[in-house]
Amino acid sequence: MLIGNFSYQQSICLWVSLVIMREKLDAQSIMKHRAINILLLIIIIVVFLGIFPGNSQTAEAANSAIKIYIPLAIKPPEKLIGMYFQGLPLIEQDSYDGIINPTNNWSGNKLSIIGTFMNTYVDGNYYFHVAGTLDQVWDNGYVPFVNLEINATAYEIAAGRRDREINSWALAYKTYADGPNGEKRFAFLAPLQEMNSCQQGGCWTKWGGDPGNYIIAYRRIHQIFDQVGVPHSSVRWVFAPNGWSHYRYDYPFEDYYPGKEFVDVVAISAYNFGGCLPNAWQTPEQVFNNPKANYLSEGKFLDRMRILAPGKKIFISQTGTAGGSTAKNSWLNEAHDYLAGYPGVSGVLYFNLRSQCEWRVYSPPGVEYPGYVEGVLNSVYTRQTPQEIRDDLVFITR
Numbered sequence: 001m002l003i004g005n006f007s008y009q010q011s012i013c014l015w016v017s018l019v020i021m022r023e024k025l026d027a028q029s030i031m032k033h034r035a036i037n038i039l040l041l042i043i044i045i046v047v048f049l050g051i052f053p054g055n056s057q058t059a060e061a062a063n064s065a066i067k068i069y070i071p072l073a074i075k076p077p078e079k080l081i082g083m084y085f086q087g088l089p090l091i092e093q094d095s096y097d098g099i100i101n102p103t104n105n106w107s108g109n110k111l112s113i114i115g116t117f118m119n120t121y122v123d124g125n126y127y128f129h130v131a132g133t134l135d136q137v138w139d140n141g142y143v144p145f146v147n148l149e150i151n152a153t154a155y156e157i158a159a160g161r162r163d164r165e166i167n168s169w170a171l172a173y174k175t176y177a178d179g180p181n182g183e184k185r186f187a188f189l190a191p192l193q194e195m196n197s198c199q200q201g202g203c204w205t206k207w208g209g210d211p212g213n214y215i216i217a218y219r220r221i222h223q224i225f226d227q228v229g230v231p232h233s234s235v236r237w238v239f240a241p242n243g244w245s246h247y248r249y250d251y252p253f254e255d256y257y258p259g260k261e262f263v264d265v266v267a268i269s270a271y272n273f274g275g276c277l278p279n280a281w282q283t284p285e286q287v288f289n290n291p292k293a294n295y296l297s298e299g300k301f302l303d304r305m306r307i308l309a310p311g312k313k314i315f316i317s318q319t320g321t322a323g324g325s326t327a328k329n330s331w332l333n334e335a336h337d338y339l340a341g342y343p344g345v346s347g348v349l350y351f352n353l354r355s356q357c358e359w360r361v362y363s364p365p366g367v368e369y370p371g372y373v374e375g376v377l378n379s380v381y382t383r384q385t386p387q388e389i390r391d392d393l394v395f396i397t398r
Contacts, residue, residue: 078382079340080389082113082145082349084318090116091133096140103352103362110376112384113188114142115318115349119149120162120169130172134187138176143386144187145317145349147240148221154195154210157217166221170228177234184231186390190238190317191221194269196253197242211255218258236264236395239309240317243270243288243301253301254308264397265347266309267317268301272331275323276357284335288316289342306344312397313346320351320359329371332361336375346395348381 083103088095104111114137122129137144148169152162179185195208203209207217218239225235241253257263270288274281285291293299305314316339321331339345350372351359361372389395 078384079345079380080112080347080384081107081110081376081381082115082347083111083352084115084349086117086351086353086355090114091128091136093136093140096136100142101140102364106362106368107373108377110381110383112143112382112389113145113347113349115145115147115351117147117149118169119151120165121151122165122169122172126168126172127175130169131176134173134176134185138179138185138386141385143389145238145315146187146189147193147317148189148191149205150192150207152206154192154207154213154217157192157207158213158220160220163220163224166224167228170225170230173225174228174230174234177230184234184390185386186234186236188236188238188265188315188395190240190267191218193240193317194242195256196245196250198249199246209251211251214256215258219262222258222262232398233390233393233396237262237398238265238267238315238317239263240267240269240315243268245298247298254304257308260309260312261398263309263312264395265315266305266312267315267347268305269318270301270316271319271351271357271359272321272323272335273357274321275327277322281323281327284331284338287319287335288339302342302345312344313395314344315347315349316345317349318351319348320357322357322359325369329369329374332369332371333375336372336378336381340378340380 083100085095085100085103088099100111100114116133116137118130118133134144134146150157150162150166156162157166173187176187177185192205192207192214194205195203195214197204198209207214222237239257241256245251245253253268268288272280272282272284272287282290289302290299302314305312319335321328321335323331336348339348350361352361352363354360360367361369384392
């Protein structure tokens with residue numbers, strides 16, 4: 001769009017303004033705004049010519065009006081909000097009409113993603129349990145985020161002992177991805193999540209504790225999806241370790257990373273157990289990026305993710321807080337504010353259910369925490385339709 005005619009002094013002001021705007025963008029955003037860098041270079045050259053005219057013609061050109069085309073606004077990095085409603089049958093419309101959509105309305109219509117857990121072993125019709133469920137999520141205006149579980153060790157998966165059920169699941173997923181009337185659909189897919197968290201006596205995931213075979217297993221799942229013809233753009237592959245591990249019993253999550261060519265998004269799950277477990281209260285920074293941890297496996301999760309996977313978007317794939325009303329409201333607000341300001345974090349999924357602790361933020365009657373609403377109303381969190389997220393391609397980084 002033509003802004004107008006610029007004098008030399010106006011060019012200087014424009015240049016300074018663009019430099020300031022450029023500095024406010026994180027490194028990942030700058031890569032996606034190369035036009036700004038080119039424009040800055042053009043303006044610098046023009047300004048230089050205005051300061052050092054080589055002859056009368058150059059001086060005349062420099063003093064003449066300069067026509068510059070720039071965008072009126074620069075779109076800031078956006079972050080997506082998601083939520084888990086575990087226990088709800090996502091294939092049934094009543095779940096959306098009765099619980100999910102009202103929760104979305106309560107929280108300012110910010111939900112873009114619905115998180116869920118699915119298993120490659122299906123007792124019955126794969127289409128019904130896979131494609132039918134994912135179709136319903138998409139048709140209600142949300143993108144699925146699937147933690148894909150397999151009842152096997154990393155070695156068994158790597159050795160091909162679960163290929164048949166993975167193949168069946170992938171074929172059903174392809175039906176979803178193809179969509180009706182040629183509409184292309186996608187989901188965020190996190191195979192074998194939380195593989196890195198173990199304790200004395202064993203890991204809490206069957207596929208955990210074996211980095212070498214985990215990498216082979218993750219890549220094998222990826223390969224099977226390719227073999228059955230799932231389109232490249234129909235999956236955003238997520239590497240999703242847990243944001244807690246024990247320095248004595250665990251391998252660092254870095255040891256499990258399948259490689260940049262197999263992963264689009266990196267993620268962690270991290271909770272504040274304070275109010276549920278004794279002496280366990282942590283601030284949002286301590287939960288997501290503890291700067292004071294003494295061991296590699298226990299802290300600085302977000303910083304380490306940026307080092308492990310530069311250029312990849314980061315999700316908080318699961319989070320929640322226990323605690324009383326005042327403390328819980330404060331934590332919810334502060335956590336979303338902290339994550340809003342952290343470079344590279346592009347999605348936050350809240351665990352809105354009761355399991356070993358009371359994580360829920362909205363479940364009427366009786367459960368309603370306005371601190372969550374205050375947190376997600378931060379303008380950096382934006383509601384996007386499934387089609388907008390799909391067409392943006394920002395999360396495809398393989």
